[in-house]
Amino acid sequence: MKISVSQYASALFDLVAGKSEKEAIAVIKSFVAVLGKNHDLNKAEAISEAFNELWNKAHGELNAKLSSARELSAAIRETVTDYLKQQTGAKKIILETEINPEIIGGFVLRYGSKVLDGSLKNSLDSLKNKISN
């Protein structure tokens, strides 16, 4: 029987739950060995993604990605983190930032399957759409 990515991820999650770092390393080692035995090593990336999601859900964490054209100040990052906490009810926000000159100005915030696009590029695009229609 084939084992799906989500099954692997939840198995791994159950195995490492409540274990110390040292114990966890041993678990991961044997987990990878099982993956190899089942010829499922190509699923490793998807499994780690799914595991990440499970972990975040259980611990109230949230991964988010903030793109901006220029470096953002700590105060702005704080505001974004607060906004995300308020929106999702997560306890801890892991905010990844990225400098992307293509968006011209403003910011793009991605978390889960949501996107908050406040970039200048997006506004210009919709203005273009409005005028050309």
Next chain:
Amino acid sequence: MSTTKDFIVEQLKEEISGFKAEVSEKSVGKVLKVSDGIALVSGLAEAMMSEILIFKTEKGEITGVALNLEESQVGAIVLGDFTVIKEGDEVVATKRILEVPVGENMIGRVVNPLGEPLDGKGKIETTKFYPVEKIAPGVITRASVKEPVQTGIKAIDAMIPIGRGQRELIIGDRQLGKTAIAVDTIINQKGQNMKCVYVAIGQKESKVANIVTKLTEAGAMDYTTIVLAGASTPASLLYIAPYAGCAMAEYFLDKGEDVLIIYDDLSKHAVSYREISLLLRRPPGREAYPGDVFYLHSRLLERACKLNKDFGGGSITALPIIETQAGDLSAYIPTNVISITDGQIFLEPDLFYKGNRPAVNAGLSVSRVGSSAQIKAMKKVAGKMRLEAAQYRELAAFAQFGSDLDPETKKKLERGQRLYEIFKQDQYQPLSVAKQVLAYYSLINGLMDDVPVERIREFENGLYKYADLNDAVLKLIEEKKELDEEVETGLKKLINDYKVTVDYLMK
């Protein structure tokens, strides 16, 4: 020159100052897989059934519709060119159910199933949108079908009357004139207070172009919308075409108007749905159609209805068309649609090749609404016509053996031959109900018995022309809709007067 330039700059400034970029949260997914008009999208956890999705590709935005909602992915059909979508492209959920523009301005236009113009006559200005999928009106909103739809085809109006709000199937092999019946019916709706929608599903574009030309020539485009999903359109658009056409019809229904909608044809619609279902990996059933192929057509045809006075009193009459293979009525889709509709018009190859066109089989064709959808005058003359026509065919088969026949049978045969002559009718020449009554009246009262069979049609056409010149009686029929003494004497006088002018009567 400068004023125009200034004007444009001013307008632009105004537009830009009035423009407010709205920042709102959007659900975004990623394309996992694209194949043959189907896309698998990850994420979009909050997507609704038949929600519009926007695929953001390098070559602009493409619309899609969510059809399969699964645990971690969404199966969507792509309404447009799927070849430009790439794995990893962003997909935005719009939180809108698939809808089409509707309104008065759709009349006279040829549009695709999304309501976009295909006739090169420019943009269609509409303000209203109707959802493509809608649950049919419930039982308390409905009334019984009792007003006639005049198809203008003698054989149908007499034997298989269609009422406003009825669903009458037109079924037969290819090339037997199914579309011809539909087109003639549209042409005959002129001045009958009826809007028409013709939905072409998987038809050759040349055929549709031909229909548009004919309808324009006949002045029928003044009240007709054509929804075109041609043979080269992807299956996803073929699949939504009839629902979109029905949504456009429902706009007029809600205004209390009568609408006639033609689905040409539902066999190809079922095939396109089969294609989508198989690509979405839904399990195949009989003839590889998915399990919900019955619901596919029943929910569509159930939207045809006659509403009662409290709900506006409008109606949608549906004429679905089914193409059979070698006359096989017991295939999956024909049996399904036969059982959904309120009767069928069955076209037969034998009759067609014998020259009886339209090739309506009187025995197998029925209308479950029946004579309540006929005007009284027609009811009176057409009462026994169906039985007589069916009996004649049996007798004719028997009489082929050439034995001596008793005078009674002979008389019946003679009458039957003339009846079948009268059923013949050229394409694009629908007849008014008054003229039909005139023809049938002269036949059943034996006033045509002395006209040679081979000259019946000549006689008939002459009679119509004569009646046009002396149209008091025709007007009387249209006014009274009844066959009382006054009308009857008028009819008899008209026919006898005309008979004096012809020289080929038998003694």
